[in-house]
Amino acid sequence: MSTNDDGIEYVYTRFITRNGKRIYHQKGGLYKFPKRSKKSKS
Structure with missing residues (x-):
């Protein structure tokens, strides 16, 4: 799992969840996912 400084996580997966549905x-x-960690800019 690689993380960018843009606050977006790039995850390689065959399953993605949208609107509570697993596709x-x-x-x-x-796929781009918003970082679930605390927002912190150093």
């Missing part, structure tokens, strides 16, 4: 992607890929 399966056969090809899979990198």
Whole structure:
């Protein structure tokens, strides 16, 4: 799991969750997720 300084996590997964529904992607890929950690800019 790699994290950017833009506060976005890039996760490689075949499953993504949208609106509480789990969607399966056969090809899979990198999806952008907002960082769930505390917002901190150093």
